[in-house]
Amino acid sequence: MATKTTIHDIASFLNVTASTVSRALNNNPRISENTRKAVLKAAKQLNYQPNNIAAALRNGKSNLIGVIVPTADRAFFSSVVRGIEEIANRLGYKIIICQSYDDYSKEIQTVEALANARVDGIIASIGKETVNFDHYNDLLKKGIPIVLFDRTTDQLAVNQVMIDDYQGAYDAVSHLVDEGCQRIAHFTSPVKISIYKERLRGYTDALKDHGIPFDDNLVIESNLQLEGGRQSMLQLLELNKMPDAIFSASDYGAMGAMQVLKEKKIKIPQQVALVGFANEPFTSFTDPTLTTVDQLSLAMGHVTAELFFDQLNSLDKQIPQRTQKTVLQPQLIIRQSSLRSSGRV
Amino acid sequence: MATKTTIHDIASFLNVTASTVSRALNNNPRISENTRKAVLKAAKQLNYQPNNIAAALRNGKSNLIGVIVPTADRAFFSSVVRGIEEIANRLGYKIIICQSYDDYSKEIQTVEALANARVDGIIASIGKETVNFDHYNDLLKKGIPIVLFDRTTDQLAVNQVMIDDYQGAYDAVSHLVDEGCQRIAHFTSPVKISIYKERLRGYTDALKDHGIPFDDNLVIESNLQLEGGRQSMLQLLELNKMPDAIFSASDYGAMGAMQVLKEKKIKIPQQVALVGFANEPFTSFTDPTLTTVDQLSLAMGHVTAELFFDQLNSLDKQIPQRTQKTVLQPQLIIRQSSLRSSGRV
DNA sequence: CTTAAATGTGCAATCGATTGCATGTTAATA
DNA sequence: TATTAACATGCAATCGATTGCACATTTAAG
Missing domain, CATH: 3.40.50.2300 (Response regulator)
Structure with missing residues (x-):
C-alpha cells in the first residue's frame, strides 16, 4: 500500500519548499516557468494526488x-x-x-x-x-x-426555481374543455404544499374562465399514488353523474384511474378523458398513452x-x-x- | 453572519483546553462526568457544529x-x-x-x-x-x-454483488417454453459486458435444455432502448417465419417490440409472447402488462x-x-x- | 504518614495545503 | 557603479480536531 505523496514529498524531491510546490500547482504567477514544469513533472512521477480535505480546511471551502x-x-x-x-x-x-x-x-x-x-x-x-x-x-x-x-x-x-404549476393545470383543464369535456374532476393531495395548491387553483380558475361551475364532489384527495388514484376513481364512479374527464395532479393517480376505467370497460377518452402531471416515463407506454404536463x-x-x-x-x-x-x-x-x-x- | 464556533471557543468559555473539549465530545472515558456535562451544555449554548473537514484531515477518514x-x-x-x-x-x-x-x-x-x-x-x-x-x-x-x-x-x-443474470434469463426462456413457445427470439446488446453475456448464455442454455434448436437469426442486437426494440422487432418481422416469443435483455427493448406488434395488430401473447428484463416501473402499466425479471x-x-x-x-x-x-x-x-x-x- | 495507583487536564505536535510577509537574487535604470 | 525594481522562493502561521505524553491532584493501600 503506497503511502500517499504530499506536496512536501515533491518539495524535498526537488529541494524546494512546500510553498513553492503549492504555488506551482496552483499556477501562481510568481513561480518561474522552469520550477513549475519541474514540479508538474515530479508530481506526475511521484503519483501525487492532491488532498482536497486539507485544502478545504485551509480555504474554508x-x-x-x-x-x-x-x-x-x-x-x-x-x-x-x-x-x-x-x-x-x-x-x-x-x-x-x-x-x-x-x-x-x-x-x-x-x-x-x-x-x-x-x-x-x-x-x-x-x-x-x-x-x-x-x-x-x-x-x-x-x-x-x-x-x-x-x-x-x-x-x-432564498432563491427558488419552480414550474408554473398553476399554468400547467390551467392549460391541462383548458385542453380538456376544448376536447368537449364539461364535468372535469381533479385528483389532489390532502397535504397542501404549494405545488398542489397551485394545481388546484389552476383547475378552478380554468373552470371558471370557461364558464363551468365548480363542483366540490369532483375534487378528490388521496396520496396520489397508484392505489390512491384507484380509490379516487372508485369514489367518482359512485356519484350520480359520472365525470367526463379527470385532471390528476400526478401521473400515478391518473394511472390508477386508467386501470379502474379499463376494468369497468369505460372508454378512454370517449367516456372519460384523462390528464396526469409530471410526464413520468411510463406515460408514453400506457394504452391509451397518457396526456400529461411535462415539468422540464x-x-x-x-x-x-x-x-x-x-x-x-x-x-x-x-x-x-x-x-x-x-x-x-x-x-x-x-x-x-x-x-x-x-x-x- | 455568525462566525462558526470551534472547540477552542467552547474551551475558553469554560476555562479548559481544546483537548478536554474534544475528549468530552467524543466520550473519552478520561473526562470527568461534570466536565463532560459542562462541555455538552456549552456546546449547545454556543451553537457548536463540529467541523468534519478538520476531523477528516486529522483522522484520515x-x-x-x-x-x-x-x-x-x-x-x-x-x-x-x-x-x-x-x-x-x-x-x-x-x-x-x-x-x-x-x-x-x-x-x-x-x-x-x-x-x-x-x-x-x-x-x-x-x-x-x-x-x-x-x-x-x-x-x-x-x-x-x-x-x-x-x-x-x-x-x-474486489468484492462484487450481482444478480444471477444467467438464471434470470434461463427462467424467463423456460417460462416461455412452458407457455408453448417454440421459436423464441432474443434482444441483446452488441456491447458484451457481463450482464448481457450471461443473459445470452441463459437464453441459449434454456433453449438447449428444452430441445429447441438455436437460430442465429433470432438473436438481434441493438442499444436495447425503445427505438432499438422497435428496429429489432421490424427486423424480426421480415423473417420468413416469425418468432412466437421474444425475450429482451431490457424492458425498454421489449416495450419497443410491444409497440410495433400492436401497430401491426399482432396479438400479444397469443401470436408473440414478450418477456423483458429489469422490472422497470412502467412494465406493470403497459397493456398487456409486461412479464419481466426483477433485479431486487x-x-x-x-x-x-x-x-x-x-x-x-x-x-x-x-x-x-x-x-x-x-x-x-x-x-x-x-x-x-x-x-x-x-x-x- | 508515605508511596503507589488512579484519575483528570494540559501541552504541543499532527494531518496537508495555503498564503502574507520577509528575504535573497537578478536585471534594469540612472 | 550604485540603486531600485522585478522576480523567485522560503519562513512560519493557519484552518479545527485529535491524541501521545507529561503533569498535577486525588484516592487507596501499606
Whole structure:
C-alpha cells in the first residue's frame, strides 16, 4: 500500500519548499516557468494526488454541494439531480445527494449533517411534512447559500426555481374543455404544499374562465399514488353523474384511474378523458398513452444549479443579494387519453 | 453572519483546553462526568457544529463514500443507490453520487476526483465502455476499498454483488417454453459486458435444455432502448417465419417490440409472447402488462453496502481480505404479455 | 504518614495545503 | 557603479480536531 505523496514529498524531491510546490500547482504567477514544469513533472512521477480535505480546511471551502430531495428514485427528482450534477461537475464541484423521505426529522438531521460536512451550499426540495424552516434558517445565518427547487416555500428568503404549476393545470383543464369535456374532476393531495395548491387553483380558475361551475364532489384527495388514484376513481364512479374527464395532479393517480376505467370497460377518452402531471416515463407506454404536463426536470436542474452558482460567486464578491423566483413554463404533452375530437395524435 | 464556533471557543468559555473539549465530545472515558456535562451544555449554548473537514484531515477518514453509477435517472440504479444510502446513513456515512454516463474518460475523472475528495471507499457499477481498469487498481494500491455491483468485472480483485443474470434469463426462456413457445427470439446488446453475456448464455442454455434448436437469426442486437426494440422487432418481422416469443435483455427493448406488434395488430401473447428484463416501473402499466425479471434493486443496494462496510471494518482490524462474489437470485414476474396457456394472471 | 495507583487536564505536535510577509537574487535604470 | 525594481522562493502561521505524553491532584493501600 503506497503511502500517499504530499506536496512536501515533491518539495524535498526537488529541494524546494512546500510553498513553492503549492504555488506551482496552483499556477501562481510568481513561480518561474522552469520550477513549475519541474514540479508538474515530479508530481506526475511521484503519483501525487492532491488532498482536497486539507485544502478545504485551509480555504474554508469544500467544493461540495449538498442536494436534498424527498426521494432519488422518482424520475422527476433523479432527472433534476442529473441536471444539477452536470453543471456542478463542469464547475469543479461534486454533489452529495441526500434523501429526506419526506420525513421532517430526517430532513433536519440531513441539513445538519451537510453543514458539518462543510458543504459550500445546499440545493433542496423540501419535504411534504415540513412546515417549520428553522433548520434552513440556521444555515442562512451562517452564510451558507441555499436554493430551493420545485417544492419551495415563501417562508425562506432564498432563491427558488419552480414550474408554473398553476399554468400547467390551467392549460391541462383548458385542453380538456376544448376536447368537449364539461364535468372535469381533479385528483389532489390532502397535504397542501404549494405545488398542489397551485394545481388546484389552476383547475378552478380554468373552470371558471370557461364558464363551468365548480363542483366540490369532483375534487378528490388521496396520496396520489397508484392505489390512491384507484380509490379516487372508485369514489367518482359512485356519484350520480359520472365525470367526463379527470385532471390528476400526478401521473400515478391518473394511472390508477386508467386501470379502474379499463376494468369497468369505460372508454378512454370517449367516456372519460384523462390528464396526469409530471410526464413520468411510463406515460408514453400506457394504452391509451397518457396526456400529461411535462415539468422540464433536466432544465430545472440546470437552471437551479446555475442560479445557485451565480449566488455562490456573488457571495464571494460581496454583491448584495436579492432573492428571486425563477418560474419555468411547463409543457402540456397531448396524447391519446384526452384526444376525443379526432384521430390526430 | 455568525462566525462558526470551534472547540477552542467552547474551551475558553469554560476555562479548559481544546483537548478536554474534544475528549468530552467524543466520550473519552478520561473526562470527568461534570466536565463532560459542562462541555455538552456549552456546546449547545454556543451553537457548536463540529467541523468534519478538520476531523477528516486529522483522522484520515472522511466518512464519505463515493458511489459511481452510469446514470442516476434509471429506476434500477436510483433504487440501488437508495438502498446503499439507507445503510450508509445508518452507519454515519454520507454518499457522494457520481454519474459516469457510460463514458470511459468521465469515469476515470470521477474516480480520481473521489480519491482526491478522500472518500473512505467507492461503490461502483462500471461503464459499458470500460475495458481497462487501471484507474480502479490505482485506488486499490492505495488501500481504498472498492465494491462493485451489477456491472462487474473479473479483472478487479474486489468484492462484487450481482444478480444471477444467467438464471434470470434461463427462467424467463423456460417460462416461455412452458407457455408453448417454440421459436423464441432474443434482444441483446452488441456491447458484451457481463450482464448481457450471461443473459445470452441463459437464453441459449434454456433453449438447449428444452430441445429447441438455436437460430442465429433470432438473436438481434441493438442499444436495447425503445427505438432499438422497435428496429429489432421490424427486423424480426421480415423473417420468413416469425418468432412466437421474444425475450429482451431490457424492458425498454421489449416495450419497443410491444409497440410495433400492436401497430401491426399482432396479438400479444397469443401470436408473440414478450418477456423483458429489469422490472422497470412502467412494465406493470403497459397493456398487456409486461412479464419481466426483477433485479431486487433495493436489496442489491443493501447487500452491496453491507458488504462494503464489512470490508471497511475488517480493513481497520487488519483482517486479511478474500474477495467474494455475492449473487442474488432474480425473480421472474409473470404478467399478461407471456401468459398464453390460460386466463390466470 | 508515605508511596503507589488512579484519575483528570494540559501541552504541543499532527494531518496537508495555503498564503502574507520577509528575504535573497537578478536585471534594469540612472 | 550604485540603486531600485522585478522576480523567485522560503519562513512560519493557519484552518479545527485529535491524541501521545507529561503533569498535577486525588484516592487507596501499606
